[in-house]
Amino acid sequence: MTPSKKNTGEIVHKLDYDEDDHEHIVLIAIKSNMPDYKMAYHLNRSLGIRLEKLLQEISLTTENGITYFRNFQYEDCKNHLNWRLIENKSNYSISNLEEAGPLFKDESDLFASTEYLIQEWKTIDYFILVENADHLFDEEELLEKLDKIKNVSTQFIVEVDSLSIKSQKNLIF
Numbered sequence: 001m002t003p004s005k006k007n008t009g010e011i012v013h014k015l016d017y018d019e020d021d022h023e024h025i026v027l028i029a030i031k032s033n034m035p036d037y038k039m040a041y042h043l044n045r046s047l048g049i050r051l052e053k054l055l056q057e058i059s060l061t062t063e064n065g066i067t068y069f070r071n072f073q074y075e076d077c078k079n080h081l082n083w084r085l086i087e088n089k090s091n092y093s094i095s096n097l098e099e100a101g102p103l104f105k106d107e108s109d110l111f112a113s114t115e116y117l118i119q120e121w122k123t124i125d126y127f128i129l130v131e132n133a134d135h136l137f138d139e140e141e142l143l144e145k146l147d148k149i150k151n152v153s154t155q156f157i158v159e160v161d162s163l164s165i166k167s168q169k170n171l172i173f
Contacts, residue, residue: 026130026139026173029121030146030153039126040072040085042149047142049074051085058077060117060170067093067115082131086171088117088124118167121158129171 032039038078040051051072058069091114116122130137139157146155160168 001006001008016074024137025131025160025171026128026133026137026142027160028128028130028139028142028146029116029154029156029157029158030126030128032125032149034151034153035074036070036085036087036126042152043085043128046145046149049076049083051083058117058170060115062093062115064113064115065093074159080132081137084131086117086127086129088121089126090115090117117170118163120163120167124154127158127160 024088028124030039034042037053040053043049043050051071051074053070057069060067067090068091069087074083075081076083093113095113118124118127130142133139143155143157146152160171163171
């Protein structure tokens with residue numbers, strides 16, 4: 001913070017934003033036909049982490065209602081990293097019709113449509129989000145380990161800045 005003086009005799013403080021001050025996020029897209037629990041199991045074995053399913057799912061309000069995305073988390077205290085495995089596609093949502101009362105309530109409304117956490121990547125099944133990654137974090141080594149997992153057909157790094165603001169907000173938990 002640098003003080004600057006105005007003509008009025010007041011001192012105004014300006015915040016200097018330095019990109020290195022905020023945490024670095026690595027976002028990896030994964031295409032696989034595995035269910036989420038198997039994906040978490042294989043990631044745990046291949047990467048030496050311990051992802052655990054979070055009971056509280058990520059909820060996203062859409063025009064069709066509220067959609068829920070399953071996710072897993074591992075806090076690596078030794079390396080100060082926070083790992084997340086996040087489902088990108090969800091067929092489970094609570095329709096807005098349920099608010100109208102039991103007259104319109106139908107179990108098929110729970111699985112009405114497919115929603116995506118990151119709209120730009122509809123072909124991607126999962127995202128791995130690594131928070132607090134620094135310059136020592138080896139993204140290429142991570143991609144190589146993911147490449148060795150059976151039934152993972154595609155994996156690549158996604159630049160968070162390339163996502164729409166709406167998608168970036170969906171990644172804030």
